[in-house]
Amino acid sequence: MTESDLCTRAIAYLKPVEQDSTPAISLSREDSPVFQPFTNDLLVSYVVDAGDRLAFVQHRHLDKERVSVDQLHSMAVSNLQALAEEKLVVRQYGAIYVALMGGNFEASLLTLDVMWTHWYAHLAPDGFVAAAPARDLLAFCDASSVQGLVELRQVVERSWNCDHPLHPHLYRRTGARWQQSSITH
Structure with missing residues (x-):
């Protein structure tokens, strides 16, 4: 899977808010997945189907592709809609x-x-x-x-x-x- 245009291929994907606030590992902002709140216990993340796994869109992808979180969300929901259709x-x-x-x-x-x-x-x-x-x-x-x-x-x-x-x-x-x-x- 190439990392070009990851943001335009992303799909909105719900993840649970983890109750344990101690992270298992610490990631830099650039390597951290992009999350937005959805409910008090769910987050929207953004993934690309990499065949055998789902790859998370990270902040470095936003920076590289010059895409805002709001733009990413809009594209990812649109891609989910296309998949649903x-x-x-x-x-x-x-x-x-x-x-x-x-x-x-x-x-x-x-x-x-x-x-x-x-x-x-x-x-x-x-x-x-x-x-x-x-x-x-x-x-x-x-x-x-x-x-x-x-x-x-x-x-x-x-x-x-x-x-x-x-x-x-x-x-x-x-x-x-x-x-x-x-x-x-």
């Missing part, structure tokens, strides 16, 4: 919907506003609640669906030992933002 399938299971897209970017779809405001808005007239307990798992329902909320909690419970975990929370979409949900139905 090509691969995304949403299936209904009981009272919830599950997003399927190949295994790396399902949870990252939370960053894709068009998905929630246009593509699937009709599925949740009372707003969205979603579970994204791992990078490859995104389920959602209408916020008014008591059965949907029960099923989302079951998805979270079944995913406790998954690869690439995020957090075992439900998220509520309020306006254009996702927030950890305190829904207790």
Whole structure:
């Protein structure tokens, strides 16, 4: 994989905020991955598919390509949208919907506003609640669906030992933002 134009090929990718604030290793700013806050427990990072792995966009790539963090975010969300337009399938299971897209970017779809405001808005007239307990798992329902909320909690419970975990929370979409949900139905 060449490092040219990494920023233009980046895809928005959610990562958990680590509760342990002691870093395992210390990196210079240039070698540090670019992160932006998404929720109080999730960060948006930016990755490029390198075939056998995902390579993180680092601050040195921004400097080299003269790209701002905001520009990177815009390009990465646009690239995620293009990927979703090509691969995304949403299936209904009981009272919830599950997003399927190949295994790396399902949870990252939370960053894709068009998905929630246009593509699937009709599925949740009372707003969205979603579970994204791992990078490859995104389920959602209408916020008014008591059965949907029960099923989302079951998805979270079944995913406790998954690869690439995020957090075992439900998220509520309020306006254009996702927030950890305190829904207790």
